[in-house]
Amino acid sequence: MRDQEPSPMDAERRLSTREAAELLGVKPETVYAYVSRGQLSSRRVSGGRGSTFDAGEVEALARRNRRDGSGGSGSSASGSGGSGSDSSGGELSVRTRLTLIENDRYFFRGVDAVDLATRHTYEEVAEWLWTGRMLPGSTFTAPAGFVAVARRAVEALPEHVAPADLLRVATVAAATADPLRFDLSEDAVLGTARTLIPTLVAALPPKGHVRRDEGPMAHRLWTRLSMRMDPDEASLRALDAALALLVDHDLAASTLAVRVAASARAHPYAAVSAGLGVIEGPLHGAASGLAHRLLQDVLEQGDAAPVIADELRAGRRVPGLGHRLYPGEDPRARALFALLERIPRAEPALLAARDIVETTARHVPLHANVDLALAVLTVSSGMSPTAGETIFAVARTAGWIAHALEEYGERPLRMRPSGLYAGPRPPQPLPE
Structure with missing residues (x-):
């Protein structure tokens, strides 16, 4: 928002940056982050370098933050309450209703995530995260056309490519087969979620001669990860639980990338692709x-x-x-x-x-x-070292879409923090 010159009439109603920061309980740079997101307006001080802020606006924002539980340091990224964002202490916090992490436990929509993962299938846990409804017996089906396009794209890649590469290419290929991908309504995004995940699994090359494309997602994924073609029930249950346990984990780096993409109104395939681009790091999915x-x-x-x-x-x-x-x-x-x-x-x-x-x-x-x-x-289970990354990526796709869906309901482009410029002060001479 562009600074405006104040009029003498309202000078007494305005606060300095320091005063606004104290009232809000944040650092001064966070006050300017509020301005960049349109939550506060500022006016340049006549003849000075600072800005002033409307006292009423600042007080209203402080009350809103207290009501939402964000406090001075920004709400926990896993907190409940209305959606919004804050940037203080150099960290970005986003209020979400999806995952809460506290006291060495974590919860999906208020329900213990471990209990969910050990008592329900991956598909059922994904549906709970997306909709807040438990749908027993949930299954995901991949359209044949999507699978064919995704498989052709994956089969054209070199053999040495990493799992994230395979899944990212399959995601982009599936997007090209979906002319309705730009529909960001809740029903459309949920439809994309229920078809994209099985498409990604179906696009992965099988480890043996058996390619399973029906039944629970864990059973289908097993044939892409292990040469043991006849796994026991306990092994399949462990894989299914691993998928459910990894569905979401608050604002991990890849999830933040997804929310940034969704904030710019990228379609779900593009948002998932953004997440896949981040998980290859050795400190995350790899x-x-x-x-x-x-x-x-x-x-x-x-x-x-x-x-x-x-x-x-x-x-x-x-x-x-x-x-x-x-x-x-x-x-x-x-x-x-x-x-x-x-x-x-x-x-x-x-x-x-x-x-x-x-x-x-x-x-x-x-x-x-x-x-x-x-x-x-x-x-x-006789899987390769990259199998865990594949499990992580397939599982987290459900969480990424849940975060994208939540972000689509927010103000566009709100995930835009302000940079704190630390370079040489202008004007500098033109380089030779």
């Missing part, structure tokens, strides 16, 4: 692959100590341990480990994972996170 390789090394050597020593000697953090949102135990890891204990062939990998945690705890008391639990699943 982290389970690092834990998979670590676990394999421990199994080969029969002892975690030398493997951990090599990691630390190389200056690397030990993968699969600790999570900044859980001071205690990652509830996703705890739930998945419990299911893996029912699978006899997973016992060696479980013992190796326990050895990793106990060896590291001699120096730093870190708990296992979901990446290490995923690694136990993928190693014991």
